[in-house]
Amino acid sequence: MLEAARRLRGRTDLTFVVCGEGPNRATLEAAAADLGNIRFHDLQPRERLSDLLSLASVHLMPQLPGAADLVLPSKLTNMLASGRPVVATAAPGTGLALEVDGCGLVTPPGDSEAFARGIERLLDDRALAATCGKAARNRAEERWAKGPILERLDRTMRARLLAAGSA
Numbered sequence: 001m002l003e004a005a006r007r008l009r010g011r012t013d014l015t016f017v018v019c020g021e022g023p024n025r026a027t028l029e030a031a032a033a034d035l036g037n038i039r040f041h042d043l044q045p046r047e048r049l050s051d052l053l054s055l056a057s058v059h060l061m062p063q064l065p066g067a068a069d070l071v072l073p074s075k076l077t078n079m080l081a082s083g084r085p086v087v088a089t090a091a092p093g094t095g096l097a098l099e100v101d102g103c104g105l106v107t108p109p110g111d112s113e114a115f116a117r118g119i120e121r122l123l124d125d126r127a128l129a130a131t132c133g134k135a136a137r138n139r140a141e142e143r144w145a146k147g148p149i150l151e152r153l154d155r156t157m158r159a160r161l162l163a164a165g166s167a
Contacts, residue, residue: 001062002031003112004119005038014123016060019044019052053082058104058122058129061088063096065109072099081140085132087118103136 005016016038018028025040032038044052053059059079072095079086086104089111090096097106105121107114122129142148 001060001115002028002035002038004060004116005032005035007112007116008119009035009037011037011120011123014119015039017041017055049078050082053078053084056082056084058119059084059086060115060119061086061096061100062115063089063109065091072096076100077140077144080136080144083133083137085122085129085136087115087122089115099139102132103139104132 001016001018008014014037016035018025018038019041021043029040032040056079059082061073061076061079063073076086076088076096076099080103086100088096088100088104088106089109090100090106091109092106100106105118107118122132
């Protein structure tokens, strides 16, 4: 992400916002000291999460190579729910790439140039960004909202109970 910020530092319509207090924050802040297009903020309280997510024009989901299939990042569900497009780094065919498909752009892990181009594409193509954002919101509602998850669980459990009863 820092390298993408460096590549895009000439754009006056873009600010990278990083929120959190993780163990790498000081290192990231030091590495970004020469960049005027990145801002660091503390972790925001839960009641401000919706406001924070709605600030973004594009959400960024950089992942280390090989990490895209270990676990789906919990941040992704909130990003999708915000109705904003996502640029993620993931290898084709991974769970993360499949989840972001249609909701944004997927670029190869470790390719900061492609990551920066993906960000620019969504910033410059408002129709694409709007289409991806709408798809993101729909995906969050269909796959990640509490109601649909509980309904799928209920259907699965009923089907297994019926199958077990007929065995």
